[in-house]
Amino acid sequence: MQDDKGPRGYHDVGGDAAGTIPIVDLPWxxxxxxxxxxxxxxGDGTRRIVSLDEVRRGFESFGVEKYNSLSFxxxxxxxxxxxxxxxxxxxxxxxxxxxxxxxxxxxxxxxKA
Amino acid sequence: xxxxxxxxxxxxxxxxxEGHVRIPHYVRNQIGHIAGYCGTYLNxxxxxxxxxxxxxxxxxxxxxxxxxxxxxxxxxxxxxxVIEIYDHWLAPAQETSDAP
Numbered sequence: 001m002q003d004d005k006g007p008r009g010y011h012d013v014g015g016d017a018a019g020t021i022p023i024v025d026l027p028w029x030x031x032x033x034x035x036x037x038x039x040x041x042x043g044d045g046t047r048r049i050v051s052l053d054e055v056r057r058g059f060e061s062f063g064v065e066k067y068n069s070l071s072f073x074x075x076x077x078x079x080x081x082x083x084x085x086x087x088x089x090x091x092x093x094x095x096x097x098x099x100x101x102x103x104x105x106x107x108x109x110x111x112k113a
Numbered sequence: 114x115x116x117x118x119x120x121x122x123x124x125x126x127x128x129x130x131e132g133h134v135r136i137p138h139y140v141r142n143q144i145g146h147i148a149g150y151c152g153t154y155l156n157x158x159x160x161x162x163x164x165x166x167x168x169x170x171x172x173x174x175x176x177x178x179x180x181x182x183x184x185x186x187x188x189x190x191x192x193x194x195v196i197e198i199y200d201h202w203l204a205p206a207q208e209t210s211d212a213p
Contacts, residue, residue, distance in 0.1 A: 004127060004142065005127045005138050006127040006128060006129040006138075006141060007129065007130070007131050008138040012137050012138050014137045014138070015138075015139040015182075015183065051160040051161070051163075051165070053133055053157040053158075053161040054161055054162070054163060056133050056157075056161065057132065057133035057162065060133055087163070
């Protein structure tokens with residue numbers, strides 16, 4: 001969208017009609033805390049591997065459909081992973097391998113996983 | 114050197130920048146007043162593309178009348194929005210009769 005105020009990202013929804021806003025405390029899940037902890041480490045002053053602004057640029061580039069289909073921490077996780085791959089810190093193959101290993105490990109504890 | 118002091122009247126620019134910016138659409142071209150100085154920070158527009166060697170820029174708190182931002186809403190005059198805006202998105206502006 002563009003007018004005299006310049007480009008407007010799909011995430012920039014301030015002022016849009018939103019209907020009734022549900023006011024509920026969502027649980028803060030363990031994996032979400034892990035995402036935030038890792039993001040903090042990647043972005044801290046001594047490492048500067050992935051900044052919070054890079055993560056934001058990442059999910060602001062998802063496309064609106066993907067963006068709206070993901071939760072707050074899923075967006076951060078996906079964007080962080082994208083940036084790590086973009087910068088060559090990890091490769092797609094390494095990531096896929098690590099995910100497969102993680103799933104295999106959990107399957108030992110929970111056959112449904 | 115800081116360009117603005119508390120109480121200065123400023124207009125938010127519409128820089129037309131693509132990519133990651135921290136200035137929401139609804140506040141662009143609006144006139145407000147400097148409500149505080151936050152210090153200097155690396156420009157998030159640089160950081161968003163991995164550039165950590167850019168110049169640090171001044172960050173200000175800027176106050177706007179809510180009813181000016183949302184003219185179709187019944188909002189009391191004293192309701193303010195205070196938002197942090199980087200120096201390069203601000204220009205000096207003239208007081209308007211409606212300004213606080």
